[in-house]
Amino acid sequence: MALNKSIKYFLAVAKHGNIKRASDELYISQPSLTAAIKKLESEMGAPLFNRLSKGVELTAYGLKFREFAQEQQEHYFALKHQFNDMQQRQFGKVKIGTGEVWWEGFVKRSVMDYQAMHPASSFHLEFGNNLSLLHHLIQGDIDLFIGHEVSDLSDSCRVAFQPLFQDFEALYVSKNHPLASGITNNGVISDYPILRVTPNHPRHQSVLLNGLPHDELLDERIIYDVDSVMASIDMLHITQAVMPYSHRAQEWLTRHDLVAIHLDDEKIGNIGIYTKQGEAKRNVDELIELLKSNADIAYTNVNSL
Template sequence: MNKSLKYFLAVAKHGNIKRAADELYISQPSLTSAIKKLEAEMGAQLFTRLSKGVELTAYGIIFRDFAQDQQEHYFSLKHQFQDMQKRQFGKIKIGTGEVWWERFVKQAVKEYQSKSPASSFHLEFGNNLSLLNHLTNGDIDLFIGHEVLDLSPDCRVSFQPLFQDFEATYVSRHHPLATVRATPETIEHYPLLRVTPNHPRHQSVLANGLPHDELLEERIVYDVDSVLASIDMLNMTHAVMPYSHRAEHWLSDLGLVCCYIDRQIVGNIGIYTKLGESKSSVNELIHLINQNVENLK
């Protein structure tokens, strides 16, 4: 980071030239000279000299905001460089939904790590839009999730299908629908729990933005970003949770009951990667994921 900004922030933090100089491992006269030079360059006094230290002027307060912003950008850029270097040596950044992690991704990662134990690994959970956003921005190398049909043309990604699923509805074991045959009409009478719902901040990956559902305006809705927390919410309420029918055995072990499967709502699950990018480490992991999906079939 620019040395003058670093010096300025140290003085602003301590309000004392001597303590700032000690932190920076430079002499007090050198730091005083650097601050005076910075003030001359800016054409404004940044500090008011007091008997026991210094304090920021109105100009100094504005400059502190600028310097802090530059510092954050610097550390962010430094982190990106370090991450790029690690990824050149085999680090993989992967995104996935929790059910796919449990069903087959976890085993694929285990096999990959056994073959490349020295490789770094980054795992991120989230919904489709957030992971698509991270993929297009280069924050992850691939992710496993449902196919998004209304993608923006600016979203240059590739989708490799693995299998299909249906939308199922899950409830707690003490729910009124847990022991009867549920229907779409009876399900609508209960609060809706949405696991990792889409957020408006990620809708830039869609061609037409998030659709508006007027029916939800008249319904109690719980939005939860964790499957385990969602299970807690189901046990605390009479909410119903739409989720993949492929998760039935896993969620059953966690205490939930699948009360309905809508075979009219079909989804494609697959692997998203960025167009034009190919890495041997990523290709190896994709190969292992495909193998584990075949074993499940």
Template sequence: MAINKSLKYFLAVAKHGNIKRASDELFISQPSLTSAIKKLESEMGAPLFNRLSKGVELTPYGHKFRAFAQEQQEQYFSLKHQFNDMQQRQFGKIKIGTGEVWWERFVRQSVEDYQSLNPANSFHLEFGNNLSLLSHLTRGDIDLFIGHEVLELSEDCRVAFHPLFQDYEAIYVSQQHPLATTPTDVKQIDQYPLLRVTPNHPRHQSVLSNGLPHDSSLEERVVYDVDSVLASIDMLHMTQAVMPYSHRAEQWLAGLGLTACHIDKNKVGNIGIYTKLGEHKHSVHELMYLFKQNVESIV
């Protein structure tokens, strides 16, 4: 791309502040680079560099053009990456998202089964919460993901939900926590810091019809927001925080030193597979079949 060459030349000179060093990096002659920069300045109708005795420096126009050039190059390389990813996916590459507990319970086995059947296919795995994975799915960055059903989705969020099973909300604490060995009252739980594992972020709320709800009950409570389940487990061992999480993780988390001090059977969630509406890929359907087979071991 001609525009990409001009941007590449300009950015090299801007980086080095010296035509010779930039020409050495670009493997072109110094006169050719000087001519290309002058041509670019002529096209833009403004001087991009001030010529100094020991090199060059950006003019105010040059600083503005550098921001533009960097953005254009980032978009160019991003587009090349997307094209490459599209080509790989035509040949069977599959990209899925999941929460960490579902990876531990049945997704890992499904991936292993899928790769044993398709050893030549590339694979991409992404961890995240429901809103971030929904956002990536709607943009086409992943093919499907495993997570809780999200209510009140935006009309622009063109996805399908395929239910697998249900879970309850459990409250986890470290095995040394005061609530770990005594009968737990709900009011007692509210007296301890709250740890929210992989919480939703405002930047992903566009997938919701009414945005993220505000919880006024947390305004005077100590809250830890942690984007990693394993780091959340460490935080529970370091503090007296309580962590709401799926009761389906009880066996796994027990092996990591946590205990479920309370299970609220009034808080029921649906777990399933999200896919994009209107897309019918053989690889996606094959993996969905494996999910449904392996999920039988935990329900």
């Protein structure tokens, strides 16, 4: 399958605004390209270009056709990418989703172990929050992802969850923060901005039965939303924000000069592996066993701050 030549030729002329330059890019003669454009205009029943003394410009019809042509081109390249991805998966490529803290904690070690066992294997790594990774899993963009168990999933989400361990929510600040030396009253925490790491986005809430919940307690609070853990660490050093995050990340975050000031042992999360139901693959199953083993090693008896 090839992209329709008429669309390819049209887009080249529209990009350059010049038949000669477009023909040079396409490696065809100028008369052949001119004839192809005239044929396309005849088929569409409308002029797509205005002919000028030094080139061409799109008409109103041409502008509309360009939208269609660009969409067709995007679909074509997306389909080629999907075909290539399917072929690579047949040869053992594994596509993994994870959060940055789990990557540092045990996923990286698992990928290294798998690579040592299968030197010819390849990986695609997707970083994001739970809902975005869940969306990618359902769409078939990844084979599995490691993250918190999501409650209130839509019935259309045909996924399986294998629990690995639990975590609590801790609060982190910069070592220079006024609260870094400790807090005697939890109420003072609300006096500071809150930093949310890789927060959920409304565009992914379709995977939830009742959509994203609204926290009224945050309505009067300054909030920083950051889609990167490393950038979040920088923001904590720049501002006086507090960051809710897994207590499992304490050792790693300490190396970045952050301090855990509070542990909420009532906010318990289950971390595990999500896969699509009914899609067993030997290479994925093998990686899952490595993930389980390395998670056990990384977090044995690490239950509190």
